[in-house]
Amino acid sequence: MRLLNAKFDSQLDLFFEFLKFEKGLSDNSLLSYQSDLKRYIDHLADLGKSSFTEITRDDLRKFLKSLFESGLKQNSIARSFSSVKNLHKFLVSRNLSEVDPTINLERPKTLRKLPEVLTKKEIQDLIESPNVNTPTGLRDRAMLETLYATGTRVSELVNIKCRDLISNENILRIRGKGSKERIVPISDIAIEWINNYKINSRQNFIKINASHSDPEYLFLNTRGGKLSRVSVWRMIRAHAKNIGIEKKIHPHTIRHTFATHLLEGGADIRAVQEMLGHSDIGTTQIYLHLDKGYLKSVLEKYHPRGKYVQ
Incomplete structure (x- = not known):
C-alpha cells in the first residue's frame, strides 16, 4: 500500500489496529478497507496533500468524482466512501484530527440487486x-x-x-x-x-x-x-x-x-x-x-x- 509519509503510516496503523482488535473485523473486511484506502491515499498524493488534517470537503468530492470517472461500480464507490468516512471518524475520536470532512457529505447510493436463489x-x-x-x-x-x-x-x-x-x-x-x-x-x-x-x-x-x-x-x-x-x-x-x-x-x-x-x-x-x-x-x-x-x-x-x- 503506497503511502505518502510516516505520519499517514502511523495513523493508518492505528486505524487498522482498531478495526482488527476493537471492531473484530475479518481478514476479508480488512483487505477491503486496505483496497479502498489505497485509492484514497493515491488520490491525496495527486492533490499534493501530506496530512489528513489538510483534507477538505471539496477534496472528498473530487475523490468521489474520480471514482465515478474510473468506471468503478456504484456499490464499490459507496463502500470506498464508507471506508474513508470511518477513517476520518476514527481520527477525530482519537484527537488525531479536529475536523471530519465527510460530515454532511451525502453517501453515494448503492444498487440493491435481488439475490439469485434456487428453487x-x-x-x-x-x-x-x-x-x-x-x-x-x-x-x-x-x-x-x-x-x-x-x-x-x-x-x-x-x-x-x-x-x-x-x-x-x-x-x-x-x-x-x-x-x-x-x-x-x-x-x-x-x-x-x-x-x-x-x-x-x-x-x-x-x-x-x-x-x-x-x-x-x-x-x-x-x-x-x-x-x-x-x-x-x-x-x-x-x-x-x-x-x-x-x-x-x-x-x-x-x-x-x-x-x-x-x-x-x-x-x-x-x-x-x-x-x-x-x-x-x-x-x-x-x-x-x-x-x-x-x-x-x-x-x-x-x-x-x-x-x-x-
Whole structure:
C-alpha cells in the first residue's frame, strides 16, 4: 500500500489496529478497507496533500468524482466512501484530527440487486449431487446439508469446530461477522449427515495430516487441514454445474435460498433475521421482494379487509 509519509503510516496503523482488535473485523473486511484506502491515499498524493488534517470537503468530492470517472461500480464507490468516512471518524475520536470532512457529505447510493436463489427442486438436486460413496463426496453432502439447514455464510461454515455442534439439542454455534456468536437450530437430517461424515470420512482426512493432529475444525480438506471459503465455493459451483444448474452460483446462493424458502413457508421475518445474524432487519427484508406471494398472503391473513385483495 503506497503511502505518502510516516505520519499517514502511523495513523493508518492505528486505524487498522482498531478495526482488527476493537471492531473484530475479518481478514476479508480488512483487505477491503486496505483496497479502498489505497485509492484514497493515491488520490491525496495527486492533490499534493501530506496530512489528513489538510483534507477538505471539496477534496472528498473530487475523490468521489474520480471514482465515478474510473468506471468503478456504484456499490464499490459507496463502500470506498464508507471506508474513508470511518477513517476520518476514527481520527477525530482519537484527537488525531479536529475536523471530519465527510460530515454532511451525502453517501453515494448503492444498487440493491435481488439475490439469485434456487428453487426447492434445484436445492434438493444440489444437496443430493455429491457421490457419498467417496470421502470427499460424503463431506460435501454434509456441508451442503449444513448450509441449507442453517443459512450460515461460507466463511462461517469453514470456521465451525466440532464442539460447536450440540447434537442432542439440535443447535449449532456460529461465529459471524465481527467475531459475534449466535446459536442457530439445525435439523436432524443435517446432523445425521454430519455424523456420517465424522465417522466415515473425517478420520481419513486426519490420518493424511502430517502431524496426525485433529485441527478441531469440523469440515477438513483432503490434507486434513482447515477448508478455505474459496474451495467451498468451487465445490458448490462444480456440483451445480454437474447437475445442469445454469444460474450464477456464488458463496451466498444457498444462504439466500435458505432465507427465501423460510419466508415463502410463512416464517416470521424477525426469526429469519436472527438465524441469518443480521443486525439490521432491513438487510433481511430484501428477501421479501423475491416472494410477492408471501406479502400478499400476509395481507390476506392479517388485514381486516385483506380477503378482498386480488
